[in-house]
Amino acid sequence: MIAFLIRRLGQALVVMLIISLLSFSIQDNLGDPLRELVGQSVSEAERQALRDTMGLNDPFAVQYWRFLKKALRGDLGDSYFFKKPALEVILEKLPATLELVFGATLIILFLSFPIGVYCAINPRSWFTKVMMGLSIVGISIPVFLTAIMLIYLFSIQLGWLPSFGRGATTMIWGYETGLLTVDGLRHLILPSIALSSIMLPLFIRLIRSEMMEVLEQDYIRFAWAKGLNRHRIWFLHALKNTLLPVITVGGVQIGTMIAYTILTETVFQWPGMGFLFLEAVNRVDTPLIIAYLIVVGLIFVVTNTLVDLIYGAVNPTVKLAGRQA
Amino acid sequence: MSRYWTLFMGSAFLYRFLRDKVVIVSFSMLLLLVVISFSAPLIAPFDPYDPTQIDIMDSDVPPVWQADGDARFILGTDAQGRDMWSTMLYGTRISVTIGLFAVLLQSILGIALGLAAGYFGGRLDSFLMRLADIQLSFSTLMVAIVVLAIFQASFGTELYNDLAIFMLIMVIGIAEWPQYARTVRASVLAEKKKEYVDAVRVIGLSRRRIMFRHILPNTLSPILVISTVQVANAIMSEAALSFLGLGMPVNQPSLGSLINSGFEYILSGSWWITTFPALLLIMLVLVINLLGDWMRDVLNPKLYKD
Amino acid sequence: MPLLEVRNLEVKFPLRQGELVALRDVSFSLDPGERLGIVGESGAGKSVAAFAILNLIGRPGYISGGEVLFEGQNLAKLSPAEMRRIRGNRISMIFQDPMMTLNPVLTIGTQMIECLQAHRRISPAAARKLAIEKLRSVSIPAPEARIDQYPHELSGGMRQRVVIAIALLTDPSVIIADEPTTALDVTIQAEIMELLLALCENNDVSLILITHDLGVVSQVTRRAIVMYAGRIVEEGPTREIIANARHPYTLGLINALPERTTPGQPLNQIPGVMPSLMDIPAGCAFHPRCSHSMEVCRCQVPTYTGGANFRVACHWAAGREQQ
Numbered sequence: 001m002i003a004f005l006i007r008r009l010g011q012a013l014v015v016m017l018i019i020s021l022l023s024f025s026i027q028d029n030l031g032d033p034l035r036e037l038v039g040q041s042v043s044e045a046e047r048q049a050l051r052d053t054m055g056l057n058d059p060f061a062v063q064y065w066r067f068l069k070k071a072l073r074g075d076l077g078d079s080y081f082f083k084k085p086a087l088e089v090i091l092e093k094l095p096a097t098l099e100l101v102f103g104a105t106l107i108i109l110f111l112s113f114p115i116g117v118y119c120a121i122n123p124r125s126w127f128t129k130v131m132m133g134l135s136i137v138g139i140s141i142p143v144f145l146t147a148i149m150l151i152y153l154f155s156i157q158l159g160w161l162p163s164f165g166r167g168a169t170t171m172i173w174g175y176e177t178g179l180l181t182v183d184g185l186r187h188l189i190l191p192s193i194a195l196s197s198i199m200l201p202l203f204i205r206l207i208r209s210e211m212m213e214v215l216e217q218d219y220i221r222f223a224w225a226k227g228l229n230r231h232r233i234w235f236l237h238a239l240k241n242t243l244l245p246v247i248t249v250g251g252v253q254i255g256t257m258i259a260y261t262i263l264t265e266t267v268f269q270w271p272g273m274g275f276l277f278l279e280a281v282n283r284v285d286t287p288l289i290i291a292y293l294i295v296v297g298l299i300f301v302v303t304n305t306l307v308d309l310i311y312g313a314v315n316p317t318v319k320l321a322g323r324q325a
Numbered sequence: 326m327s328r329y330w331t332l333f334m335g336s337a338f339l340y341r342f343l344r345d346k347v348v349i350v351s352f353s354m355l356l357l358l359v360v361i362s363f364s365a366p367l368i369a370p371f372d373p374y375d376p377t378q379i380d381i382m383d384s385d386v387p388p389v390w391q392a393d394g395d396a397r398f399i400l401g402t403d404a405q406g407r408d409m410w411s412t413m414l415y416g417t418r419i420s421v422t423i424g425l426f427a428v429l430l431q432s433i434l435g436i437a438l439g440l441a442a443g444y445f446g447g448r449l450d451s452f453l454m455r456l457a458d459i460q461l462s463f464s465t466l467m468v469a470i471v472v473l474a475i476f477q478a479s480f481g482t483e484l485y486n487d488l489a490i491f492m493l494i495m496v497i498g499i500a501e502w503p504q505y506a507r508t509v510r511a512s513v514l515a516e517k518k519k520e521y522v523d524a525v526r527v528i529g530l531s532r533r534r535i536m537f538r539h540i541l542p543n544t545l546s547p548i549l550v551i552s553t554v555q556v557a558n559a560i561m562s563e564a565a566l567s568f569l570g571l572g573m574p575v576n577q578p579s580l581g582s583l584i585n586s587g588f589e590y591i592l593s594g595s596w597w598i599t600t601f602p603a604l605l606l607i608m609l610v611l612v613i614n615l616l617g618d619w620m621r622d623v624l625n626p627k628l629y630k631d
Numbered sequence: 632m633p634l635l636e637v638r639n640l641e642v643k644f645p646l647r648q649g650e651l652v653a654l655r656d657v658s659f660s661l662d663p664g665e666r667l668g669i670v671g672e673s674g675a676g677k678s679v680a681a682f683a684i685l686n687l688i689g690r691p692g693y694i695s696g697g698e699v700l701f702e703g704q705n706l707a708k709l710s711p712a713e714m715r716r717i718r719g720n721r722i723s724m725i726f727q728d729p730m731m732t733l734n735p736v737l738t739i740g741t742q743m744i745e746c747l748q749a750h751r752r753i754s755p756a757a758a759r760k761l762a763i764e765k766l767r768s769v770s771i772p773a774p775e776a777r778i779d780q781y782p783h784e785l786s787g788g789m790r791q792r793v794v795i796a797i798a799l800l801t802d803p804s805v806i807i808a809d810e811p812t813t814a815l816d817v818t819i820q821a822e823i824m825e826l827l828l829a830l831c832e833n834n835d836v837s838l839i840l841i842t843h844d845l846g847v848v849s850q851v852t853r854r855a856i857v858m859y860a861g862r863i864v865e866e867g868p869t870r871e872i873i874a875n876a877r878h879p880y881t882l883g884l885i886n887a888l889p890e891r892t893t894p895g896q897p898l899n900q901i902p903g904v905m906p907s908l909m910d911i912p913a914g915c916a917f918h919p920r921c922s923h924s925m926e927v928c929r930c931q932v933p934t935y936t937g938g939a940n941f942r943v944a945c946h947w948a949a950g951r952e953q954q
Contacts, residue, residue, distance in 0.1 A: 015459060026475055136611065136614055136615060136618060137607075137611060139614060140557070140561075140607055140610040140611035140614050141607050141610075142561045142564055142565055142568075142606070142610075143565070144564075144565060144568050144584070145584070145603050145606070145607065148584070148588060148599065148603070149603075152596075216689075217731065218726055218728065218731035218732050219731060219732055219733060219734040219735070221687060221689075221726070222724075222726055222732045222733070222794075223734070224687055224718065225685060225687060225718055225719060225723070225724040225726075226718065226719035226723075226745075226746045226749065226797065227714075227715045227716065227717070227718035227719030227720050227746075227749055227750060228715075228719070228745060228746070228749050229715070229749060230711075232745065232749075236737070237734050237737070240734075240736045240737070241734070241735070241736055244736075251462065252461050252462055252464075254462070255461075255462050255463050255464035255467055256464040256466060256467075258464070258467060259464050259466035259467040259470060260466070262470060262569065263565055263568070263569065266568075266569060267588070278569060281474040281477070281478060281571075282570070284478045286478075289474070289475075289478075293471065296467075300462060300463065304462050314736070315736065316735070316736055316738075316781040316783070317735060317736075317781070317783050
């Protein structure tokens with residue numbers, strides 16, 4: 001277990017270093033911090049002097065090292081637009097994105113497993129056929145289109161649910177949440193559905209096809225031959241084996257989901273990190289862009305390590321705990 | 326070549342194709358869309374790239390069947406006065422082009438890397454696979470957004486507009502090689518184990534010949550299946566990027582950028598600017614996905630499916 | 632009074648290309664304490680027959696005719712709940728490859744205890760004790776430790792011992808063993824076979840042994856059935872069949888044994904291959920490969936001829952009998 005963790009941590013460190021290097025190079029080449037500080041009328045000589053004082057003429061490696069040190073202290077520069085520390089701005093918006101992802105994940109988990117398992121066990125039922133048909137249509141509709149359609153139907157035509165923003169939020173120990181108010185929850189519904197809309201059919205199909213393959217295996221037949229209860233066969237013997245590839249794919253999809261939050265937040269004007277990032281891009285607010293990349297990179301690395309750990313816990317053939325034969 | 330043709334005509338593939346109505350409809354639909362979009366210069370009533378044909382006074386005209394409709398613009402016009410139908414045709418052409426070329430790039434890159442990893446094994450293999458893992462986990466869309474955003478911010482919109490289509494193909498093309506590499510590598514490893522590869526080597530054929538003449542044909546069917554789905558994915562990625570303003574620029578619109586430009590009007594009434602491109606996009610992607618699904622069923626009968 | 636009696640069993644597989652008949656007119660019986668062998672090449676239908684007894688034929692196959700009589704019931708017609716009481720309880724089955732038979736994500740203990748708990752009221756603690764005892768009886772060292780391990784942590788031979796232990800957990804009347812040693816190392820095959828034999832004798836369990844290995848059949852079974860293309864072509868006491876086979880196919884199988892070849896000479900082969908079940912020749916299915924085939928073999932399916940304790944389906948053999 002320890003060896004595994006150390007290896008994964010080492011890998012994570014390498015990835016974060018690469019991200020930080022990339023981010024730094026971007027910062028170096030993008031936008032001009034001087035322009036934000038001083039106007040046009042400053043002379044060239046004064047500009048160079050200013051650059052020297054700020055350390056902007058030092059060699060790349062030196063500047064990078066300085067960047068790293070500051071980053072580790074949590075200082076990623078100040079956002080040009082907000083005039084506040086970039087990291088602070090990002091972290092303020094983090095809860096919104098987290099809750100959106102949380103909502104979408106709940107939908108995916110609670111719907112994909114039952115439907116996927118049912119379709120695997122009953123491949124010929126009409127429900128299965130309908131689900132399979134719907135799922136192909138589902139994966140063909142991009143996230144932003146689903147979002148637009150949901151807004152059009154539920155907000156404009158029916159007026160049942162709000163179409164933008166996060167609604168009323170409450171602060172708990174410095175964490176701003178929308179989950180504790182009815183208004184906040186109402187605002188969460190459509191964006192969560194939109195975010196889950198393309199991954200839900202994917203998971204249904206994945207679970208169904210993996211489970212169908214598992215059900216053909218010898219060990220399932222042996223379980224039938226032992227005279228076990230069919231629910232035990234389906235939900236323990238088969239499902240546990242189905243989980244393994246699903247966890248693997250799920251881990252990869254986390255990255256996609258984060259990308260999709262950018263799309264969803266844009267359509268719903270959901271005040272999360274993704275929306276912030278897009279605005280930062282449009283304004284060329286470099287520190288904010290960098291801060292987003294680093295925070296998102298960190299999230300990736302952490303969740304991927306967690307997924308690997310979960311996989312190791314479920315799959316006994318992975319030598320996680322160093323069991324001896 | 327004619328030998329391949331005879332094989333194809335008599336194959337189970339063609340047989341199953343002709344008997345499955347859904348596939349025939351999908352394929353015809355796809356063919357139709359590709360043909361009409363690529364003949365856009367010939368059949369579109371207007372040329373949306375020609376500023377002389379666009380009159381700002383013509384903007385926001387509803388489709389022809391509505392009260393304020395204009396017979397010149399069957400599906401109405403957008404906020405700049407461009408004919409929707411023409412713009413959609415050109416836009417589809419762009420989307421399909423990007424999809425095809427991006428997948429071409431991905432497949433060549435991925436197959437090459439996958440063959441190398443599988444055949445040579447060892448350190449090269451572990452390195453490539455680790456790289457693939459990391460790249461997969463970062464998701465194409467994320468990478469594309471970041472790269473394109475940086476590019477646009479660094480080089481300005483002017484240059485960006487000229488290079489947009491090229492950049493999109495490059496980014497989507499390079500980001501998705503892991504899928505192909507993995508599949509090809511798995512096939513190579515499986516084939517390596519088979520004895521005939523040893524037999525062929527004993528006879529003395531060069532390594533490259535072994536790879537291309539013996540291993541490659543057997544990896545063809547998974548590649549075909551993946552490619553179809555990847556084209557659909559590439560088109561959707563491009564649409565998403567254009568929707569965010571990071572893809573095709575407004576003066577060379579693809580379906581995604583059209584949807585984006587219409588989005589703000591969806592509440593104020595010009596619903597057609599978003600709706601028609603959206604429908605066309607969904608149709609295009611759906612048809613490709615249906616075909617891909619059917620191919621997977623036919624070429625990969627691991628499972629007896631009812 | 633036979634323990635298990637299969638009568639005119641017919642199994643069909645409706646496939647896209649047409650309907651495949653996997654088993655045709657298969658009848659045999661098993662007495663208490665008897666050991667019966669079912670022999671044949673791959674594709675002959677031996678495994679299908681075994682699965683048919685427990686009504687476990689993989690979709691889309693189904694039993695289209697005949698009966699499987701056990702303890703006064705026709706197993707082919709029982710409801711799933713009733714069938715569950717038989718499977719793993721009164722009739723157990725051992726599959727070929729123990730790595731694929733045991734669920735890789737569950738411990739040995741779980742897979743044994745669940746079998747006990749499925750068929751009788753027993754506390755988990757008592758079930759665990761019983762399982763450990765059974766592991767000991769199949770000569771697995773340190774069973775208290777092994778029971779909490781996963782299948783991949785055991786060697787092939789040990790895994791098969793576990794499978795045998797599972798089969799015996801509920802004191803069944805019949806064990807169906809489908810190629811139990813084929814997937815194992817040659818050095819272990821004999822051990823496992825002996826273990827199985829000893830356990831069957833000591834616990835008074837009837838055995839149906841399915842294999843393509845005539846050597847094993849001759850040492851283990853008292854009676855044997857030879858199958859070809861979904862039908863039984865010969866049946867009789869094993870010793871009799873080995874020493875004095877009547878059907879040309881059986882003769883071919885016996886002559887193909889390496890022991891029967893003169894050193895330095897090529898192995899005796901039966902020319903051709905067994906037909907795919909989609910394409911069974913008319914008349915006697917074996918006639919294209921048979922050196923004794925006659926005109927009648929091409930058009931007429933041979934009926935069973937024989938004596939008190941044997942029978943054979945062959946025109947040529949029937950002719951010889953009459954002489």
